[in-house]
Amino acid sequence: MRGGEQPLSRLDALCFTRRVVAQQAARQPALTDRWIAAEEQRQAERHRGEERGPQPAQWLIQYGLNRSHVDAVHTGDCWVAARSGRCRPATRQQARDALRHVPACVHCRPDTALGMLE
Incomplete structure (x- = not known):
């Protein structure tokens, strides 16, 4: 501790923790949405590749x-x-x-x- 600073109370630490968790929670949907969009793009590319792929031999x-x-x-x-x-x-x-x-x-x-x- 530096001069005159009070140690964090348990309540202050819990309030700080809640703010951090809230910030992380706000970011997670956007991150998850990016993962979903990337997977949808991979599936679409795979589907296009299957459609364009070589026809099986007769x-x-x-x-x-x-x-x-x-x-x-x-x-x-x-x-x-x-x-x-x-x-x-x-x-x-x-x-x-x-x-x-x-x-x-x-x-x-x-x-x-x-x-x-x-």
């Missing part, structure tokens, strides 16, 4: 473990192809050409979708 060619030969042909939404992890997107013509040499997936039947059944 046809997939599954390669063997050594990735040098073709094992099967799938439609783009085949669950077997999604699980294999060895598929690459293909054009309609590439899928038709591959089906002349390898079997069609028995689950998604790309040969039927391509009109190639004999």
